[in-house]
Amino acid sequence: MKEVNVARKTKETDISLSLSLFGKGKGEINTGLGFFDHMLKLFAAHGRFDLKLSCKGDLEVDGHHTVEDVGIALGEAFARALGDKAGVTRYASVILPMDEALVMIALDLSGRAHLSLLTDIAQQSVGGFDVCLLKEFLLALTRSMGLTLHVRQLSGENAHHIIEAVFKGLGRAMSAAVSTDPRLAGEIPSTKGVL
Numbered sequence: 001m002k003e004v005n006v007a008r009k010t011k012e013t014d015i016s017l018s019l020s021l022f023g024k025g026k027g028e029i030n031t032g033l034g035f036f037d038h039m040l041k042l043f044a045a046h047g048r049f050d051l052k053l054s055c056k057g058d059l060e061v062d063g064h065h066t067v068e069d070v071g072i073a074l075g076e077a078f079a080r081a082l083g084d085k086a087g088v089t090r091y092a093s094v095i096l097p098m099d100e101a102l103v104m105i106a107l108d109l110s111g112r113a114h115l116s117l118l119t120d121i122a123q124q125s126v127g128g129f130d131v132c133l134l135k136e137f138l139l140a141l142t143r144s145m146g147l148t149l150h151v152r153q154l155s156g157e158n159a160h161h162i163i164e165a166v167f168k169g170l171g172r173a174m175s176a177a178v179s180t181d182p183r184l185a186g187e188i189p190s191t192k193g194v195l
């Protein structure tokens with residue numbers, strides 16, 4: 001599978017993104033939100049994706065449009081890179097520790113968008129990143145690529161650690177789900193024949 005490029009421009013954001021599913025984990029990310037860049041770099045590194053992303057968003061309003069639209073563009077890139085999902089593993093889950101934080105990620109490249117996010121984060125903001133934007137990002141991603149995603153915070157206190165565990169776990173689980181299952185011999189992993 002080769003590199004996929006997505007360009008998305010609205011009155012709120014201007015995004016250009018390139019994604020390789022089987023890369024070296026290289027992230028070149030510039031969204032103007034330092035904490036979000038850090039999270040997306042971890043996602044790329046732990047997923048072994050190569051992700052180049054620049055977003056010029058209306059940060060003078062707040063981070064909402066930037067975070068949501070990056071989720072939409074990233075989901076579109078995954079959907080296009082996966083195509084008909086022939087031969088992919090499809091399901092994956094991981095329980096990822098980050099110091100005191102422990103987060104479970106379970107996902108299915110189902111073609112159906114569903115997000116179940118259960119976290120308990122006391123801080124409202126971390127490094128200028130509104131904690132509520134975590135949900136907006138995951139909603140945009142799941143809708144855009146047709147992903148079923150369950151996220152459970154099993155423990156944790158520090159907002160940076162908890163959100164970091166979500167992005168690292170998401171990278172790890174996505175990496176496993178998009179990988180080829182040789183036993184499928186190129187078949188689409190659904191009894192319906194379509195994902």
Ligand SMILES: [Mn+2]
Nearest residue numbers: 038160161164
């Ligand atoms: Mn960190």
